[in-house]
Amino acid sequence: MRKKQIRLVLFLTLVGLLLIPVSQAQALMLSIAGDGVNMRSGPGTNYRVMWELGKGFPLQVLKRSGSWYRVRDFEGTIGWVHRDVVNRKPHMIVKVHKNSKKRINVRSGPGTKYRIVAKAYYGVVFKTVEQKNGWVKVRHDRGVTGWVKRSLLWGW
Secondary structure, eight states: OHHHHHHHHHHHHHHHHHTSOOOTTTSOEEEEOSSSEEEESSSSTTSOEEEEEOTTOEEEEEEEETTEEEEEOTTOOEEEEEGGGEEOOOEEEEOSOTTSSOOEEEESSSSTTSOEEEEEOTTOEEEEEEEETTEEEEEOTTSOEEEEEGGGEEEO
């Protein structure tokens, strides 16, 4: 009888682990394909526009309904975007120093010993080029390329 109870507990534990939501790192991520894209309050053009999003803005997919994705942004805002306005090109956004004039450093290499090539404010979007040892090589639309500490960014 005792072995059956242990097996049951192990089985229920395994089932419970399988039901845990997928982490952000494993979740489907998308980015906005162009400028002036509407995030709406529901899956359709008749729903209210909540935000206008720019090119590259990263989003985490929570659900799909027909041609629409229910998404979350880096601030936790949840809304809907149409599948025709997104792509799977990886982008990241600066998530630190909200309501501050502080900027993050963009460096010439993946570490704090490399020279600073640019600085970026909260909300700046970068294309993701490469990830290495907790650092991300990023490229901005204005031509700046460099490395940023991964913990300062949100996206993929």
